[in-house]
Amino acid sequence: MNLRRHPDQAPPVIAEGLGKKYRRGWALRETSLVIPSNRVVALVGPNGAGKSTLMGLITGLLSPTTGRISVFGDRPTGKGLHPAVSYLAQQKPLYPQFTVTETLTFGARTNPTWDQGYAEYLVGQAQVPMNARVGTLSGGQRTRVALALALGKRPGLLLLDEPLADLDPLAREAVLRALMIEARTQGITVVLSSHVLAELEGVCDHLVLLHGGRILLAGDVDRLSPNGTPLGELVLNRMRQAALEEAA
Secondary structure, three states, X not given: OOOOOOOOOOOOEEEEEEEEEEOOEEEEEXXXXXXXXXXXXXXXXXXXXXXXXXXXXXXXXXXXXXXXXXXXXXXXXXXXXXOOEEEEEOOOOOOOXXXXXXXXXXXXXXXXXXXXXXXXHHHHHOOOOOOOEHHHOOHHHXXXXXXXXXXXXXXXXXXXXXXXXXXXXXHHHHHHHHHHHXXXXXXXXXEEEOOOHHHHOOOOOEEEEEEOOEEEEEEEHHHHOOOOOOHHHHHHHHHHHHHHHHHO
């Protein structure tokens, strides 16, 4: 497939003093970071760290309480995703009564940048029957169709919030491998949220570690770990350090 080239533009995400407060308290606060182009980003942290909140602010589904955020230089409006952004949550919002063909047709109708040939190519690579109803597919097949729907709009930024949580290990491996191939060849920045650190090893080259609504680590993995410490070990060491600091 030909590389989809996006024009020169601002980094996918810039956050400055970003915070989000709910009635129960702050979910994210004093967050400043830059997510650069052409990275596969591991967004990690314990439950309640602020990962889904950060993704919600990037998509515009949430509005910040403090600070500001820009996506490819634009402020999220809350009226829909930025045209260059795709978002896939764990629930994978697909219509089970639709066939795969009808699902891709829906994608074409709702996305002005839709590439039907590319979406069909992705489904074909996964060997998913086009005439099958989504509700009859396996978990791995549904995930591949959901990814084809997300990638078919040719995004510059793909947000994945625990998309592999309901898959068995072999399906996880297959989906991750396919995703990484597309990210590298198509020049897409991917932000991947996952609790399974092992599946991020050798996949992600940029890290954003959240803890208690704040950033503990952010940057390219090779810069954060010049001695070659694996990503999972790097994350666990920093989280242990944070826990000790809180207990002191």
